[in-house]
Amino acid sequence: MxxxxxxxxxxxxxxxxxxxxxxxxxxxxxxxxxxARSGHRPGLVVAADPIGAGVGEEVVVSYGRAGRVAVGRGHDIAVEAAVVGIVDERSGKALV
Amino acid sequence: MxxxxxxxxxxxxxxxxxxxxxxxxxxxxxxxxxxARSGHRPGLVVAADPIGAGVGEEVVVSYGRAGRVAVGRGHDIAVEAAVVGIVDERSGKALV
Amino acid sequence: MxxxxxxxxxxxxxxxxxxxxxxxxxxxxxxxxxxARSGHRPGLVVAADPIGAGVGEEVVVSYGRAGRVAVGRGHDIAVEAAVVGIVDERSGKALV
Amino acid sequence: MxxxxxxxxxxxxxxxxxxxxxxxxxxxxxxxxxxARSGHRPGLVVAADPIGAGVGEEVVVSYGRAGRVAVGRGHDIAVEAAVVGIVDERSGKALV
Amino acid sequence: MxxxxxxxxxxxxxxxxxxxxxxxxxxxxxxxxxxARSGHRPGLVVAADPIGAGVGEEVVVSYGRAGRVAVGRGHDIAVEAAVVGIVDERSGKALV
Incomplete structure (x- = not known):
């Protein structure tokens, strides 16, 4: 994630x-x-969103079967990344 | 994706x-x-295409079982990446 | 891992x-x-923690089904990374 | 792939x-x-080859279950990458 | 692998x-x-070893279910990388 x-x-x-x-x-x-300053962050990901996140919000994304659990609930779907939570707060190092 | x-x-x-x-x-x-300017985008991917995308079009690609759902519909095939949609429009940051 | x-x-x-x-x-x-000096380490990962690791500790993280084994014990959950052990000691090259 | x-x-x-x-x-x-000129291509991969590719040939490689389909045909084997085709021809951008 | x-x-x-x-x-x-000279090799991996490799030896490592086949033989374990072979010899480009 x-x-x-x-x-x-x-x-x-x-x-x-x-x-x-x-x-x-x-x-x-x-x-x-x-x-981030070095410019080596990985590229953009396309994630299905069953939760309703808005542009600008921070989210937790799961890959693979974990993503299909969040979206498909047992259906076999062509999705392998999904939003599984919207971040309220984080501790630790700043992320940009 | x-x-x-x-x-x-x-x-x-x-x-x-x-x-x-x-x-x-x-x-x-x-x-x-x-x-893209830094030259650190990931390498090319080979994706099976059950939808009929043309050269130059933008597509959404799924990996793993998700890709096999789009191509194989329950068949056990040697494919792990597939085109699952052709992009009509995108919002947000420009991609190149 | x-x-x-x-x-x-x-x-x-x-x-x-x-x-x-x-x-x-x-x-x-x-x-x-x-x-690490070259700045090319991979980005941060979000991992579910069933073991109780503290900030600053070193942990072993498993991905995918292996992570769900550690967290879900047979439940189908939207998690694909989990702490599976807290490192006591390591041999070999220094890691930073 | x-x-x-x-x-x-x-x-x-x-x-x-x-x-x-x-x-x-x-x-x-x-x-x-x-x-390729920037030196950021991913590292070498070890792939099982059920097809008979020769050194110097270009191949299509599948990961994970897709690779095991090509090699194991239903057997549960310790392989997660396999040659699934030998490239005859490619269109599009030159690859090096 | x-x-x-x-x-x-x-x-x-x-x-x-x-x-x-x-x-x-x-x-x-x-x-x-x-x-290797460019410093862009991927980071260290933690792999379970059912074979008995020694420090300094070269090994073949499999990810995911393939790794669990080598370690767990049908058990559902929290491992997703395992040593599946010890390299005797390699042909082709030098690896460092």
């Missing part, structure tokens, strides 16, 4: 039928401050 | 029999603009 | 119901000393 | 019994030309 | 019960020589 900031949405018309009705967010994984 | 641009195709004759009849695309994962 | 240092916690109110009651740690994967 | 060039082989005597009789190739994932 | 050099061990007392009795190695994934 990782913490990410929601930076946008993605819309598709031609898509796998198991994606119908799902909201797809573009999320930007957060790293520690020093690493 | 990630957003990628379709940059080409791959053809194979000697292959696993579960790949027969599948179209294999070379797709280039998109990052945010600043990261 | 990887060795990481616990650097903080993450709290969420709106979350997948399978995350309720789980403690989520921010952990920083450790690399070898020379790599 | 990714395109890689076969650069060598690996031989093991002490090994998991499910690897017996499998040919293990060292393969070098290909990226786009500009990225 | 990847080739790695064993660089040390990790000992834990507080741990998931499925890790009891397992030897955990710190292994350093090998890349090609040119990449």
């Amino acid at each position: 990782f913490v990410a900031r929601v930076v946008g949405e993605v819309w598709t018309t031609k898509k796998d039928k198991t994606l119908e009705g799902l909201r797809l967010l573009l999320v930007d994984p957060l790293g520690v401050e020093e690493r | 990630f957003v990628a641009r379709v940059v080409g195709e791959v053809w194979t004759t000697k292959k696993d029999k579960t790949l027969e009849g599948l179209r294999l695309l070379l797709v280039d994962p998109l990052g945010v603009e600043e990261r | 990887f060795v990481a240092r616990v650097v903080g916690e993450v709290w969420t109110t709106k979350k997948d119901k399978t995350l309720e009651g789980l403690r989520l740690l921010l952990v920083d994967p450790l690399g070898v000393e020379e790599r | 990714f395109v890689a060039r076969v650069v060598g082989e690996v031989w093991t005597t002490k090994k998991d019994k499910t690897l017996e009789g499998l040919r293990l190739l060292l393969v070098d994932p290909l990226g786009v030309e500009e990225r | 990847f080739v790695a050099r064993v660089v040390g061990e990790v000992w834990t007392t507080k741990k998931d019960k499925t890790l009891e009795g397992l030897r955990l190695l710190l292994v350093d994934p090998l890349g090609v020589e040119e990449r």
